[in-house]
Amino acid sequence: MDAQAIASLFTRGDGSYLCARWGRPIVPVVFGCDDATLAVMKGAIEAVVRLAGHSMAETDPELGANLMIFFFRDWEELVEVRDLDRLVPDLMPLCARLSAEGANQYRLFRFDQAGAIRAAFVFLRVDAHLAEVPAEVLALAQAVQIILLWSDTAFRAHPPLVRDEGRTILRPDIAGVIRAAYDPVMPPVARDASHALRLAARL
Template sequence: MIDVEPMFTRSDGDYLFARWGRPIVPVVFGVDDATLSVVKGAIEAVVVLAGHQMAETDPELGVNLMMFVFREWDELVETPDLDRLVPDLGPLVVRLKAAEANQYRHFRFDETGAIKAAFVFVRMDAEMEQVPAEDIALAQAAQTILLWSDVAFRDKGPLARIGENVVLRPDIAAVIRAGYDKVMPSAAIDPSHALRLAARVARDLPV
């Protein structure tokens, strides 16, 4: 049986799971029209995999999944009103620059603990420049559909190569489907939740 608990156990030791509690309404900044179609296609594919929904607008927020693609972290500080959406944006940018990070995801939650908004930041450094747009989009969509641990993909990303194609790892796809099972909660902090996920994943994955 796949070990699901580490996927949602954060670096501080706390177990924390959350999925989207509302339809996803994405917008992408910093890309051309062709890349925009690629990104939205990847998001839609992962949403369909999860059995979740997308929508044209969010009644509370308008859009609730914002992806920013840029060259330098300082560009975020210069983006109007972004500091109102992402708390402590200035200090966050300083930390990300110091870590030489090329991606970051920030989530907001509703009163039940479910995800209500996400902000995805992708810095196109030399490493990212070598990755096809389709792969970047699919990886970010997968990492945004659930609140994974902050170290879940530190050693191994969510994608796998099968022949000439890059796809979601089967175990990650199975966890996403399990996480959106209608009988499962939208948020959980008890590690026993991982056992319920793992049981569903075991039924989903081929032997």
């Protein structure tokens, strides 16, 4: 993967470049799934965090948990979650919009003063399509998409996961970008496309 291809992963639809990684250990919590799915979700997150060379923790001193994953059947259910509207701005109109669009997933990030990721919220509406996706595939896809702030068009043409000998795995080139972005000498947030050249040099 060359610098141009890497830049496309972080160049948003409006043409701006933005890459951000987590600035603190990740503390996940999962709502609305059974114990088996919970174990798969946390296992996938741990695997991607290890790949990045980042860390996890038992608790976040500010938020308690800073990665919240919700499984549900209808967007209206989120409006009833206690205190969620304090964490997610404009929750009610957001849910109304996503419901009207027929969306089955949505990710929301919050950032610290330096611009690094401080929290992420993952909303998964289990419709007929998501219900058919194996738990391990869904878990790995979500873990990959929250480990960095990818652009809104990053995986539109080519998803981050591929099939290999009957298994679903993370694309090696995407794995390389994740490792490079978490290199200690790289900045936690970058808004200039020259950042992609530095990532390419580390692949």
